[in-house]
Amino acid sequence: MKKARRTQDAGHSVETISLLKNEVKGCLGCNACRYGKPCIQKDSFNELIPKIKNADLIVFSSPLYFWTISSRIKAFIERFYCIAEEDDNPPLGRYEKYPVKDCALLMTAADNFFWTFEQAVSYYQFAIVNYIGFNDKGMLLAGGCGDTNGKPQIDKTDYLQKAYEFGKNIYS
Secondary structure, eight states: OHHHHHHHHTTOOOOOOOTTTSOOOOOOOOOTTTTTOOOSSOSSHHHHHHHHHHOSEEEEEEEOBTTBOOHHHHHHHHGGGGGOEEOSSOGGGOSEEOOOOEEEEEEEOSOOOTTTTHHHHHHIIIIIIIIIOOEEEEEEEEOSSOOTTSOOOGGGSSHHHHHHHHHHHTTO
């Protein structure tokens, strides 16, 4: 991932976790994992929990599919339920608290309408920033990077340079 390399160029250590190579199924809502217990599902998520807890920044990177984040990223976010801790006085009506992390959103899309990323941004801001309580470090929403016939065209935009600057300056 080029953005990860450029973030490393700024002096940060980076680990890219591919949800294509690490299967993470959606939450079952069974509550077996509440407050420190592992999820009962046999996939990669339990192995990712220490990485999530040790990270300062989690960058959610997704193509735009059906006007929102990919189902793989959504399943990953749902499973954050496993890292919730009990909270006797939860903020904002939550039932639990989550580790405090910084986060960012990187997305690409074929279209570039004024409304292209609205649903994805709304989900990111509501679920990750408002509910889980991560600190938003920004978004790079790269519209007009291809077409629906599978012909990527990001190299014909300035988004690769913007991604470089975003990664380099995220903690400036």
